[in-house]
Amino acid sequence: QVQLVQSGAEVKKPGASVKVSCKASGYIFTNYAIHWVHQAPGQGLEWVGWIDTDNGETKYSPKFQGRVTISRDTSARTVYMELRSLTSEDTAVYYCARGELDWGQGTLVTVSS
Amino acid sequence: EVVMTQSPATLSVSPGDRATLSCWASQSISSNLVWYQQKPGQAPRLLIYTASTRATGIPARFIGSGSGTEFTLTISRLQSEDFAVYYCQQYNNWPRTFGQGTKVEIK
Numbered sequence: 021q022v023q024l025v026q027s028g029a030e031v032k033k034p035g036a037s038v039k040v041s042c043k044a045s046g047y048i049f050t051n052y053a054i055h056w057v058h059q060a061p062g063q064g065l066e067w068v069g070w071i072d073t074d075n076g077e078t079k080y081s082p083k084f085q086g087r088v089t090i091s092r093d094t095s096a097r098t099v100y101m102e103l104r105s106l107t108s109e110d111t112a113v114y115y116c117a118r119g120e121l122d123w124g125q126g127t128l129v130t131v132s133s
Numbered sequence: 134e135v136v137m138t139q140s141p142a143t144l145s146v147s148p149g150d151r152a153t154l155s156c157w158a159s160q161s162i163s164s165n166l167v168w169y170q171q172k173p174g175q176a177p178r179l180l181i182y183t184a185s186t187r188a189t190g191i192p193a194r195f196i197g198s199g200s201g202t203e204f205t206l207t208i209s210r211l212q213s214e215d216f217a218v219y220y221c222q223q224y225n226n227w228p229r230t231f232g233q234g235t236k237v238e239i240k
Contacts, residue, residue: 123176
């Protein structure tokens with residue numbers, strides 16, 4: 021079955037960077053794009069960005085543009101999201117999602133001094 | 134960007150009753166809309182895509198409708214497992230945008 025398995029929780033200091041991974045299985049990796057979604061504690065869902073896993077094209081939310089990079093390793097069937105210059109507002113669960121279909125379990129990123 | 138607005142923010146419903154959730158887009162998005170259900174501590178789950186098509190395994194009591202700028206999710210005969218937060222999201226334009234969510238709670 022389709023699975024998206026994300027890396028574990030992270031604690032970072034303000035100004036640092038974090039890189040979260042999302043490993044896919046159970047389908048043809050390059051047939052589906054991967055989205056990343058941010059959910060701050062007790063808040064709603066916010067789209068971060070997207071990668072076409074076939075050609076590597078990316079698109080980002082204006083809110084995160086310039087601080088985020090989404091990449092993929094097709095041989096490892098893994099997508100990465102790197103977020104830089106972290107602030108407390110980046111404290112959130114980050115989800116990867118296969119198209120609009122299946123979601124990873126989420127990765128909690130905590131930014132605290 | 135396309136702004137998605139959901140109403141109401143909270144809906145109090147008795148088990149067995151019907152719930153009607155609304156979602157508006159600030160510009161036409163054709164039928165390029167999905168509905169998600171999210172329970173505490175869980176990832177969102179896809180319910181409806183292309184505004185009215187149920188995803189695999191979703192019960193028939195979840196009904197999506199609408200096109201253009203106005204969309205509705207109807208949950209007939211609410212069951213205990215349906216109490217959750219529901220989000221709409223458009224995928225017609227970049228950036229993708231979500232509504233702020235509607236919490237369906239037990240009355």
